[in-house]
Amino acid sequence: MSEQSGIFIEKSNVKTADLEHRRKINFNIGKYNAVVPQGKSQFADVHLARERAKNTKWRAIETLDQQLETFEAAITKRGAKVIWAENSEQANEEILKICKAKNCKTLVKSKSMVTEEIHLNSFLEKNNIESVETDLGEYIQQLDGEPPYHIVTPAMHKSKEDVARLFTEKLGTAPNLTPGQLTLVARDKLREKYAQAEVGVTGANFIIADIGAIAVTENEGNGRLSCSMPKTHIVVVGIEKVIPTMNDLALFWPLLATYGTGQRITVYNTIVTGPRQEGETDGPDDMYVILLDNGRTNILDNPIQRESLYCIRCGACLNACPVYKNIGGHTYATPYSGPIGSVITPQLKEMKDWKHLSYASSLCGNCTEVCAVKINLHELLLENRHEAVEEGDSAIAERITWKMWKQSMLRRSWMNMVNGNTKSWFINKVGKSWTAHRGELDFPKRSFNEQWRKKNGN
Numbered sequence: 324m325s326e327q328s329g330i331f332i333e334k335s336n337v338k339t340a341d342l343e344h345r346r347k348i349n350f351n352i353g354k355y356n357a358v359v360p361q362g363k364s365q366f367a368d369v370h371l372a373r374e375r376a377k378n379t380k381w382r383a384i385e386t387l388d389q390q391l392e393t394f395e396a397a398i399t400k401r402g403a404k405v406i407w408a409e410n411s412e413q414a415n416e417e418i419l420k421i422c423k424a425k426n427c428k429t430l431v432k433s434k435s436m437v438t439e440e441i442h443l444n445s446f447l448e449k450n451n452i453e454s455v456e457t458d459l460g461e462y463i464q465q466l467d468g469e470p471p472y473h474i475v476t477p478a479m480h481k482s483k484e485d486v487a488r489l490f491t492e493k494l495g496t497a498p499n500l501t502p503g504q505l506t507l508v509a510r511d512k513l514r515e516k517y518a519q520a521e522v523g524v525t526g527a528n529f530i531i532a533d534i535g536a537i538a539v540t541e542n543e544g545n546g547r548l549s550c551s552m553p554k555t556h557i558v559v560v561g562i563e564k565v566i567p568t569m570n571d572l573a574l575f576w577p578l579l580a581t582y583g584t585g586q587r588i589t590v591y592n593t594i595v596t597g598p599r600q601e602g603e604t605d606g607p608d609d610m611y612v613i614l615l616d617n618g619r620t621n622i623l624d625n626p627i628q629r630e631s632l633y634c635i636r637c638g639a640c641l642n643a644c645p646v647y648k649n650i651g652g653h654t655y656a657t658p659y660s661g662p663i664g665s666v667i668t669p670q671l672k673e674m675k676d677w678k679h680l681s682y683a684s685s686l687c688g689n690c691t692e693v694c695a696v697k698i699n700l701h702e703l704l705l706e707n708r709h710e711a712v713e714e715g716d717s718a719i720a721e722r723i724t725w726k727m728w729k730q731s732m733l734r735r736s737w738m739n740m741v742n743g744n745t746k747s748w749f750i751n752k753v754g755k756s757w758t759a760h761r762g763e764l765d766f767p768k769r770s771f772n773e774q775w776r777k778k779n780g781n
Contacts, residue, residue, distance in 0.1 A: 327656065328679035334654040344480060344651060351479050352642050358585030365577060365587050376574055377696045380633035383565050387623065390532040390565045391614060397535020401597030403610040410617050411441035417613055418557060422452055425555050427521040433546040434458035435526030436474060436636060437561050437615060439658040455516045457545035459509055466493045472652035475583050475638035480651060523553035527560040529575060533568045536596040540579055540589045547593055556607040562614050563632040575635065582637040582695035618671035627706050631666045633696045640690035640700055646683050655680060662690035666703045675716040681707035735772060742770050
């Protein structure tokens with residue numbers, strides 16, 4: 324068992340017993356489930372829309388090198404600078420170089436999972452640069468010293484009372500403020516940071532290859548402020564976010580909104596094609612786009628797991644997953660939690676250290692059923708398990724147990740020999756993870772095979 328696996332099991336045991344945590348999550352996911360059908364109603368055939376989106380992402384990923392080169396050529400013509408980062412260390416160093424060149428003391432950042440992936444905030448803090456989250460959920464999490472809990476709704480596990488207490492503790496507000504009043508407090512605090520910041524960082528929901536642009540989708544307007552108010556705009560985005568043409572947004576924006584938050588379309592949808600051009604009055608002086616690999620080409624090289632790169636980070640699979648709803652987002656100890664995180668994390672990192680995530684699944688297939696781009700998530704979870712075994716990452720005891728099971732299953736007489744108390748003792752001994760929270764299994768003294776023979780003869 325790896326260290327990460329042990330931590331995961333320990334955290335899981337704590338969270339599954341936390342009924343208050345479960346109440347909050349079920350409440351928030353229940354609100355999500357209530358509005359998603361309304362968003363779906365805008366599609367004449369939502370299944371066809373998802374199939375078209377999957378085919379578009381298939382084309383984008385199969386021609387990824389060409390799409391990214393097309394994007395780079397187009398956006399650099401308008402003055403943006405494209406930086407290719409092989410890993411998180413390179414991406415952070417490039418961002419630090421830019422910040423130092425701009426004498427940056429304060430940086431504002433809109434919601435971005437890829438910056439969580441490279442641990443940008445802690446890296447900048449070590450280099451004496453203040454990095455401020457401007458998405459309300461991310462801001463709440465930053466105040467509390469926690470990473471995001473969910474891909475789309477970072478503070479999903481907190482109630483309004485939790486947030487009120489946090490603001491009282493950290494910002495000195497009255498303890499009885501309403502959600503609207505708390506939002507206004509955050510707005511006032513963050514507006515000051517926008518005015519101070521020398522650099523703004525955003526992610527990108529989509530890289531638009533043909534016109535050389537990035538698309539940002541949000542509901543609060545903080546993304547637009549982060550990329551337009553500071554003099555320098557840095558985009559950090561995974562290379563898999565590419566779509567071939569701007570026309571594809573007519574499909575992907577409504578899908579992302581519907582499956583992400585249940586809306587027909589999000590409030591702010593922005594296309595950024597470069598820094599401020601001649602004759603324009605708004606926008607940054609400089610724009611940098613950091614295209615991050617960080618293990619994505621390893622997934623690209625895997626013909627089966629490549630499908631996971633189609634993900635548009637809508638978070639629908641998290642909301643549908645019975646395991647996620649019990650153990651919560653932080654238990655995964657990785658920015659990408661839930662089914663999609665369990666698929667890609669072992670591929671982006673080390674399989675031997677993270678294979679346990681692929682076993683944190685009931686394989687019910689609900690994640691595949693709700694995926695906006697029809698990724699076969701439950702099959703990819705099984706493929707991760709298969710790869711782990713093929714690579715020799717399974718424990719010796721596990722391999723011996725399965726070998727014994729195989730030999731027994733191939734010999735009916737062997738199975739009959741260990742019926743009753745012997746089988747019950749063995750299964751309960753081996754299956755400790757099952758019996759730790761449930762009653763012990765009690766097998767009958769005679770198998771169905773033996774009972775049939777006794778009743779009907781040979």
